[in-house]
Amino acid sequence: MKSFEFYSPTKVIFGKGIENQVGKEIKAWGGTKVMLHFGGKSAKKSGLLDRIERSLQEAGIEYISLGGVVPNPRLSLVREGIELCRKEKVDFLLAVGGGSVIDSAKAIAMALANSAIDVWDIYAGKAQPVACLPVGVVLTIAASGSETSNSSVITNEEGWLKKGFNDNLTRPKFALMNPELTYSLPTYQTAAGIVDIMMHTIERYFCSKKGNELTDRIAEQVLRNTVRYGKICMEDPGNYKARSEIMWSGSISHNHLTGLGGDPDFSGHAIEHELGGMFDVTHGAGLAAVWCWWARYVVKNDINRFAQYAINVWDCVLDPIDPEITAMEGIKKTEEFFTSLDMPINLSQLGVGKLTDAQIEEMANKCCNFGKRVVGTLKPLKAEDIKKIYHMANN
Amino acid sequence: MKSFEFYSPTKVIFGKGIENQVGKEIKAWGGTKVMLHFGGKSAKKSGLLDRIERSLQEAGIEYISLGGVVPNPRLSLVREGIELCRKEKVDFLLAVGGGSVIDSAKAIAMALANSAIDVWDIYAGKAQPVACLPVGVVLTIAASGSETSNSSVITNEEGWLKKGFNDNLTRPKFALMNPELTYSLPTYQTAAGIVDIMMHTIERYFCSKKGNELTDRIAEQVLRNTVRYGKICMEDPGNYKARSEIMWSGSISHNHLTGLGGDPDFSGHAIEHELGGMFDVTHGAGLAAVWCWWARYVVKNDINRFAQYAINVWDCVLDPIDPEITAMEGIKKTEEFFTSLDMPINLSQLGVGKLTDAQIEEMANKCCNFGKRVVGTLKPLKAEDIKKIYHMANN
Numbered sequence: 058m059k060s061f062e063f064y065s066p067t068k069v070i071f072g073k074g075i076e077n078q079v080g081k082e083i084k085a086w087g088g089t090k091v092m093l094h095f096g097g098k099s100a101k102k103s104g105l106l107d108r109i110e111r112s113l114q115e116a117g118i119e120y121i122s123l124g125g126v127v128p129n130p131r132l133s134l135v136r137e138g139i140e141l142c143r144k145e146k147v148d149f150l151l152a153v154g155g156g157s158v159i160d161s162a163k164a165i166a167m168a169l170a171n172s173a174i175d176v177w178d179i180y181a182g183k184a185q186p187v188a189c190l191p192v193g194v195v196l197t198i199a200a201s202g203s204e205t206s207n208s209s210v211i212t213n214e215e216g217w218l219k220k221g222f223n224d225n226l227t228r229p230k231f232a233l234m235n236p237e238l239t240y241s242l243p244t245y246q247t248a249a250g251i252v253d254i255m256m257h258t259i260e261r262y263f264c265s266k267k268g269n270e271l272t273d274r275i276a277e278q279v280l281r282n283t284v285r286y287g288k289i290c291m292e293d294p295g296n297y298k299a300r301s302e303i304m305w306s307g308s309i310s311h312n313h314l315t316g317l318g319g320d321p322d323f324s325g326h327a328i329e330h331e332l333g334g335m336f337d338v339t340h341g342a343g344l345a346a347v348w349c350w351w352a353r354y355v356v357k358n359d360i361n362r363f364a365q366y367a368i369n370v371w372d373c374v375l376d377p378i379d380p381e382i383t384a385m386e387g388i389k390k391t392e393e394f395f396t397s398l399d400m401p402i403n404l405s406q407l408g409v410g411k412l413t414d415a416q417i418e419e420m421a422n423k424c425c426n427f428g429k430r431v432v433g434t435l436k437p438l439k440a441e442d443i444k445k446i447y448h449m450a451n452n
Numbered sequence: 453m454k455s456f457e458f459y460s461p462t463k464v465i466f467g468k469g470i471e472n473q474v475g476k477e478i479k480a481w482g483g484t485k486v487m488l489h490f491g492g493k494s495a496k497k498s499g500l501l502d503r504i505e506r507s508l509q510e511a512g513i514e515y516i517s518l519g520g521v522v523p524n525p526r527l528s529l530v531r532e533g534i535e536l537c538r539k540e541k542v543d544f545l546l547a548v549g550g551g552s553v554i555d556s557a558k559a560i561a562m563a564l565a566n567s568a569i570d571v572w573d574i575y576a577g578k579a580q581p582v583a584c585l586p587v588g589v590v591l592t593i594a595a596s597g598s599e600t601s602n603s604s605v606i607t608n609e610e611g612w613l614k615k616g617f618n619d620n621l622t623r624p625k626f627a628l629m630n631p632e633l634t635y636s637l638p639t640y641q642t643a644a645g646i647v648d649i650m651m652h653t654i655e656r657y658f659c660s661k662k663g664n665e666l667t668d669r670i671a672e673q674v675l676r677n678t679v680r681y682g683k684i685c686m687e688d689p690g691n692y693k694a695r696s697e698i699m700w701s702g703s704i705s706h707n708h709l710t711g712l713g714g715d716p717d718f719s720g721h722a723i724e725h726e727l728g729g730m731f732d733v734t735h736g737a738g739l740a741a742v743w744c745w746w747a748r749y750v751v752k753n754d755i756n757r758f759a760q761y762a763i764n765v766w767d768c769v770l771d772p773i774d775p776e777i778t779a780m781e782g783i784k785k786t787e788e789f790f791t792s793l794d795m796p797i798n799l800s801q802l803g804v805g806k807l808t809d810a811q812i813e814e815m816a817n818k819c820c821n822f823g824k825r826v827v828g829t830l831k832p833l834k835a836e837d838i839k840k841i842y843h844m845a846n847n
Binding site for chain 1: 453454455456457458459460461463464465466467468470631663665666669670672673674676677680681693696697699700701704709712713
């Protein structure tokens with residue numbers, strides 16, 4: 058094991074009906090005035106919001122509500138939330154939803170605790186917050202891992218810039234996880250979530266700092282488990298066992314346990330973020346559309362590791378004469394799995410149409426912050442590399 | 453995944469030389485007056501205590517010292533520590549050592565924060581603490597997992613009672629883990645640590661609430677990793693990679709990640725605790741001497757699970773006609789591994805001599821708290837059962 062820091066203080070409470078404890082939990086963390094943050098109408102329609110409000114009332118906790126969070130959560134709603142919370146003197150943010158809602162809540166929570174900073178400056182890398190209001194989560198989508206992670210991603214509609222920020226300050230205090238709440242997810246969202254979960258581990262697994270055996274073995278099992286139970290979720294959406302395995306895999310996959318000692322690559326996420334920002338695609342679908350092309354572009358930089366992935370995750374058999382054959386088999390298996398989920402494996406399947414050279418040029422440059430950064434660790438990529446990957450995916 | 457709660461807030465900082473950050477870390481957690489708690493002379497002789505004191509001085513933190521913690525840490529020293537800390541107005545406990553030192557520090561920390569309670573009443577189950585002073589750890593032994601766990605075990609010399617107490621209050625704030633600090637451990641202690649690490653996962657793996665697939669897969673990999681790198685630590689004590697894998701396995705094995713959703717059995721620990729209390733044996737060695745007899749006694753209650761253990765941890769091949777053969781093979785493989793570590797696999801090898809029937813009677817009764825509790829979950833054991841297991845191990 059190489060040097061690392063592991064800090065995952067979020068208290069996870071997992072099981073059927075667990076959302077009904079939310080009032081008690083917020084009280085235990087000292088919250089007195091809550092903003093209930095959520096997405097569309099499904100949380101209302103399903104009765105989930107009613108149950109949560111009842112739990113808050115029973116615990117004697119005041120609350121206000123702000124819905125309307127959309128995938129690729131918008132800066133404008135974050136700003137609206139900040140203003141509302143300031144006015145109402147909110148001291149606890151409760152996110153009821155998936156990654157977008159949680160990320161939006163994290164952004165609001167940071168802004169509230171750092172009043173001298175403009176919230177977008179945090180995401181643009183121009184300001185560093187020193188505190189964060191407490192955030193709690195009732196999770197309804199297994200995908201982002203944001204319920205235990207230190208990360209959040211916000212999209213600025215001015216210029217459609219999608220930017221992430223990572224800091225331990227933003228790790229939620231608690232995550233209440235009831236797998237039943239994911240039964241009603243649309244098939245497409247379930248599938249995109251499965252891809253996202255896999256990518257949080259895969260993009261840690263492929264890196265330059267190797268020799269972290271326990272990390273690798275746990276990562277491989279998280280991936281195998283996600284493939285195994287992901288399939289069952291697709292066929293049988295109301296299967297508690299499968300939904301629960303996927304839900305817990307989603308958290309483990311992004312609380313950094315599957316990356317300890319390594320220097321995560323995350324090129325796939327960086328390449329996808331530009332698609333998300335420009336075309337507002339579903340994050341998991343965008344990842345599926347680009348990852349295998351990234352993998353083919355970099356595979357020669359670490360054939361042994363790609364072969365290990367193929368063997369330990371996909372049960373491929375090592376070709377001892379030419380391990381590259383095994384390595385490529387692992388990439389192919391991944392792609393076939395995505396296809397089996399009806400996820401796209403290129404940009405045209407993603408539905409963004411054929412990109413023009415000018416669009417690719419713009420996205421590659423944005424991705425590398427106009428020459429100011431290289432992307433990834435397994436093979437550090439410049440704009441030229443990223444352009445080639447977009448072209449490969451643009452087939 | 454069945455219902456569970458997972459809360460492991462300890463910040464782990466892992467790597468070479470990391471103990472030199474201890475002053476900075478304590479400051480970040482608000483400590484101003486520290487009690488440095490440790491065991492024997494090795495920490496002094498190796499220069500470790502000097503480095504830690506320097507780090508505290510550089511951070512401007514006052515400190516006092518209390519050494520002398522022994523394996524199966526004693527209540528009398530805990531009481532001495534409490535008195536000293538009260539007098540000196542200590543607000544942070546720093547444990548420099550392994551499980552015994554950490555457990556002793558946890559006991560002191562609880563007593564200091566609950567002045568109306570006698571510390572032994574906590575362990576005797578007669579009082580519930582509501583707070584705990586912060587505890588930090590510089591780990592020097594990979595074994596107990598106490599550096600991230602919620603548990604501590606104290607031995608009361610009056611009656612040689614060894615009692616454990618589990619509460620999230622006692623989870624350390626941070627654990628600084630430098631694998632190099634374990635290079636100089638005596639072989640016997642390294643081996644006992646490897647057994648202890650394995651047992652924290654094995655005793656969670658064998659339980660009655662099953663169907664936690666991700667938990668099981670992670671548990672199996674922690675065990676495989678511990679076997680693989682445990683062997684290397686024995687042959688090559690200065691092997692950084694092996695020591696680091698074992699050190700991290702030790703924490704993962706007892707922060708409850710390998711038991712989520714289950715109802716841990718922990719019969720082996722309960723059976724060993726009586727040996728520890730009565731004969732002051734090394735914890736890991738005591739576990740090695742009794743576990744395989746427990747396993748043989750209960751194997752018929754869950755042949756499939758023991759067979760799964762044999763297959764996934766020890767690469768045994770399933771006998772589809774008679775899975776019990778495979779199940780027994782896994783127990784045998786475990787025993788052979790303990791023997792390869794020069795660990796005892798029965799009570800005479802443990803060095804406690806042949807136990808008399810009266811001794812066994814007394815220990816079995818104590819273990820079941822004189823009929824007030826049954827032990828374990830896979831097969832709940834009464835005193836009669838435990839007597840039989842002691843007799844089997846007494847061969």
